[in-house]
Amino acid sequence: MTNETRKLEAVNDFVVKFANVNGSGSASANELFARSILRMGVPVSPRNIFPSNIQGLPTWYEVRVNETGYQGRRGGVDLMVAMNPQTWDNDLKEIESGGYLFYDSSKPMPKSKFRDDINVLGMPLTEICNATYSDPRQRQLFKNIIYVGALSALLEIDPAEIEKLFSEQFKGKEALLQSNVKALRLGREYSIKHFECPIGLRVQRANNVGNKIFVDGNSAAALGAVYGGASVCAWYPITPSSSLAEAFIGHCQKLRVDPATGKNKFAIIQGEDELASMGIAIGAGWNGARSFTATSGPGVSLMTEFIGLAHFAEIPVVLINVQRGGPSTGMPTRTQQSDVLACAYASHGDTKHVLLFPEDPTECFEFSAQAFDLAERLQTPIFVMTDLDIGMNTRLCEPFHWDDTNAYDRGKVMSYEDLEAGKDFGRYLDVDGDGIPYRTYPGTHPTRGAFFTRGTTKDRYARYSEAGPDYVDNMQRLLRKFETAKTLVPKPLLYPAEKPARFGAIFYGSTSPAMQEALHVLAERGIHVNALRVRGFPFQEEINDFVASHPWVFVIEQNRDAQLKTLLVNEAKLNASRLLSILHYDGTPITARFIVEQISQHAAARTVVPLKRAS
Amino acid sequence: MTYLAKPQLHHPTLAKNAVGYTRRDYEGKISTLCAGCGHDSISAAIVQACWELDIEPHRVAKLSGIGCSSKTPDYFLGNSHGFNSVHGRMPSVLTGANLANRDLLYMGVSGDGDSASIGIGQFVHAIRRGVNMVYIVENNGVYGLTKGQFSATADKGSKSKRGTANMDEPLDLIGMALILGATYVGRSFSGDKQQLVPLIKGAIEHKGAAFLDVISPCVAFNNHPGSTKSYDYVRQHNEAVNRIDFIEGRDEITADYPPGALVHVTQHDGSIVRLRKLSTDYDPTDRIKAMNYLQQRAAAGEVVTGLLYIDPESEDLHHHLNTVDTPLNQLGTRDLCPGSVALERLNARLR
Numbered sequence: 001m002t003n004e005t006r007k008l009e010a011v012n013d014f015v016v017k018f019a020n021v022n023g024s025g026s027a028s029a030n031e032l033f034a035r036s037i038l039r040m041g042v043p044v045s046p047r048n049i050f051p052s053n054i055q056g057l058p059t060w061y062e063v064r065v066n067e068t069g070y071q072g073r074r075g076g077v078d079l080m081v082a083m084n085p086q087t088w089d090n091d092l093k094e095i096e097s098g099g100y101l102f103y104d105s106s107k108p109m110p111k112s113k114f115r116d117d118i119n120v121l122g123m124p125l126t127e128i129c130n131a132t133y134s135d136p137r138q139r140q141l142f143k144n145i146i147y148v149g150a151l152s153a154l155l156e157i158d159p160a161e162i163e164k165l166f167s168e169q170f171k172g173k174e175a176l177l178q179s180n181v182k183a184l185r186l187g188r189e190y191s192i193k194h195f196e197c198p199i200g201l202r203v204q205r206a207n208n209v210g211n212k213i214f215v216d217g218n219s220a221a222a223l224g225a226v227y228g229g230a231s232v233c234a235w236y237p238i239t240p241s242s243s244l245a246e247a248f249i250g251h252c253q254k255l256r257v258d259p260a261t262g263k264n265k266f267a268i269i270q271g272e273d274e275l276a277s278m279g280i281a282i283g284a285g286w287n288g289a290r291s292f293t294a295t296s297g298p299g300v301s302l303m304t305e306f307i308g309l310a311h312f313a314e315i316p317v318v319l320i321n322v323q324r325g326g327p328s329t330g331m332p333t334r335t336q337q338s339d340v341l342a343c344a345y346a347s348h349g350d351t352k353h354v355l356l357f358p359e360d361p362t363e364c365f366e367f368s369a370q371a372f373d374l375a376e377r378l379q380t381p382i383f384v385m386t387d388l389d390i391g392m393n394t395r396l397c398e399p400f401h402w403d404d405t406n407a408y409d410r411g412k413v414m415s416y417e418d419l420e421a422g423k424d425f426g427r428y429l430d431v432d433g434d435g436i437p438y439r440t441y442p443g444t445h446p447t448r449g450a451f452f453t454r455g456t457t458k459d460r461y462a463r464y465s466e467a468g469p470d471y472v473d474n475m476q477r478l479l480r481k482f483e484t485a486k487t488l489v490p491k492p493l494l495y496p497a498e499k500p501a502r503f504g505a506i507f508y509g510s511t512s513p514a515m516q517e518a519l520h521v522l523a524e525r526g527i528h529v530n531a532l533r534v535r536g537f538p539f540q541e542e543i544n545d546f547v548a549s550h551p552w553v554f555v556i557e558q559n560r561d562a563q564l565k566t567l568l569v570n571e572a573k574l575n576a577s578r579l580l581s582i583l584h585y586d587g588t589p590i591t592a593r594f595i596v597e598q599i600s601q602h603a604a605a606r607t608v609v610p611l612k613r614a615s
Numbered sequence: 616m617t618y619l620a621k622p623q624l625h626h627p628t629l630a631k632n633a634v635g636y637t638r639r640d641y642e643g644k645i646s647t648l649c650a651g652c653g654h655d656s657i658s659a660a661i662v663q664a665c666w667e668l669d670i671e672p673h674r675v676a677k678l679s680g681i682g683c684s685s686k687t688p689d690y691f692l693g694n695s696h697g698f699n700s701v702h703g704r705m706p707s708v709l710t711g712a713n714l715a716n717r718d719l720l721y722m723g724v725s726g727d728g729d730s731a732s733i734g735i736g737q738f739v740h741a742i743r744r745g746v747n748m749v750y751i752v753e754n755n756g757v758y759g760l761t762k763g764q765f766s767a768t769a770d771k772g773s774k775s776k777r778g779t780a781n782m783d784e785p786l787d788l789i790g791m792a793l794i795l796g797a798t799y800v801g802r803s804f805s806g807d808k809q810q811l812v813p814l815i816k817g818a819i820e821h822k823g824a825a826f827l828d829v830i831s832p833c834v835a836f837n838n839h840p841g842s843t844k845s846y847d848y849v850r851q852h853n854e855a856v857n858r859i860d861f862i863e864g865r866d867e868i869t870a871d872y873p874p875g876a877l878v879h880v881t882q883h884d885g886s887i888v889r890l891r892k893l894s895t896d897y898d899p900t901d902r903i904k905a906m907n908y909l910q911q912r913a914a915a916g917e918v919v920t921g922l923l924y925i926d927p928e929s930e931d932l933h934h935h936l937n938t939v940d941t942p943l944n945q946l947g948t949r950d951l952c953p954g955s956v957a958l959e960r961l962n963a964r965l966r
Binding site for chain 1: 644700701715744940947
């Protein structure tokens, strides 16, 4: 406000946060803003922070612009676009000193509502809209486009890129295209006339986007399910996984309709609840179709009895868990990695399940497709453990890849010919020593291969048995099968430090982008850390070797109880005293700043300073 | 008697059906239920119906939940795949199985605890969706395996073996099935095989959600005076509205009953259900009238049995979902995977 106010200066490295009212149509305008920067070759990572609400409650959209390509949440805000009076006070507090505030100045605000150490850009958006448009809906929607126009001038975003995005979006809808372009220019012209453009923050053309794609994890995982051959999907609406099932519907309608007959090579059921959804997926898996469900924590809780049945009855099925915060409503629209243990040990009885941890949409696609091969190979439920941060935010990532020479691995299935040839069929017989038995699809052979599917009460030939030795025999085989799973789930990836490192760090899933950035920042500060990204459970030997080669290993997680660490100690028999937990669980995505600060503190505490120097 | 193994040898003179199987080929393991259990009669009726309809045993999938009734699929159709799933969840597992392979016959066996209590939601929604299945509830009004607690179909005022009266209103599964849009609805009694076998045959041939409520007395816990699900009570109060002779399209039998007493219902696939009316004012193709009639007779204390409703124009879930004719479980990589060229196009759209 005064001439002395410092002005943050940054090119292609800043954070813009939009504070909006839910249901005001801001989401598409904000995404337009993010995409226009991407089109200038500068990586962005937007994040939705939204309430459990349809209309009226506050919602935020945070865009990190970073030429290097760091995609984790940074923390702090350089430019706040404050469009929601409800959250004004808190929004203002988040702005970095020397940062910028853009707001609707139609109604005068008392001076006490501002801060001295930030730069204020007031634009009478409501006034302009009221003067320009008569329809209240237009006034609201175009207000969003007008502020995008204003920002494009303030940040030096090429308006031609935005207009190009409009022309792609409104192809064939000339009137809509023109009115959007008009609103955009209205905003730009106001900025150019009233403000000093650009402000200290600006976007400069770069070439760091390459052939990367911009996609959210849910639609990527849904596409993975299409490519992985899923033909049956049963689901129940639950944030943040609903958009995954809806994306599956959309992909199937485009990619899986038989052109000759117009009929569908898929069946999708919106179940009456998660129990039925899992039951339908299991019934389909039992009968030889590739099937899955998508859900979140509460859904997993409801499906748990069924998951146990599928484990013991050895039925292939895929469960994509888009993790969120704890029970009830509210926190569930925030992100966490808090279902690790609930999924690893889901159900009654002695159960252990295969988990996959994708880091981004690209891996959501890959792991989701791979999960169907694993499910049929291992004849067991496979969990794809994504979360809200990956699932519901668009992320810049490597393009999807598919090798056409891949045929699906349908696992060990006895055919009519096998049975006719007199092959011995025991549904729970370990023929190959890998713990995986052979199965038959219903209807295969008139007199051979039929069996009665149950949970645990059975012998190797699926005959009813309550005998202890039969039970133990089966449980031991299931353990052998879990050992086989180790050889099939994705191995952990090592990110070695450039210099010899005393510390190791284990991380997984959506922590990845913040971790990559943290590793660079730490290295610049002289703290060298070898990092290992866990991508699947059961854990492989590589994890033990990694921990054995470091005196201390950080385990970075987005939950309170250090769930992956617990699983590592319990299942990989790691020494808990060497594992130092770094835990972030307030519902916001973990940041590099947080990791750096935590690891720096630990490192300082563990630096040995000799009491006396030898002279 | 369950310790005795069932003899494997069949008598050479046993009659074979059109697909070459004897009645014995449709049997399963020896039942472990109590001697005299109504459920065993229902299993025998299923065996009879499948044999008479010339259904190859392996083309049937038997699914059940948990409970005495849900154990029975092990005791019939030994050459069929069976799935004893979790309590109250047979309908969803059956739905999924049906989606995976539309060519098999799906036989869902459940009980009143399994379907009317813990699984009421799944019962409701599987019927609503029109899953092509035969859904049989073996209804005895009690929990047998857990030793005699009332179930949700126990009539108000009926007494437990220990003399306690049930004061909760009963759930009427037939009434619900009609409201929910089941396209074939029947009630029968395990002690009346003449009525039950044709009802099952009609259900098997029906395309869509076929629901049968079969009152099946529990000899151990619900066959005493004061029970409304005992053999004696049901025999005394059974009011059959019709007798059906299921007839396939190819060998229609001419009427041998007085004119006016016979109804022919021609179904979508050309098959004909012939009904011999016992109650002249009952029309099983009128859903609304059927619901009214059943409510009136129930209020009068009658247990109405017979084919209570049939929709000859029924369609099933696969029709609603517009799925391909080939069973989904037979589609391979080429059918299901759009391939790398399509993926490149998708990548391009995401830039």
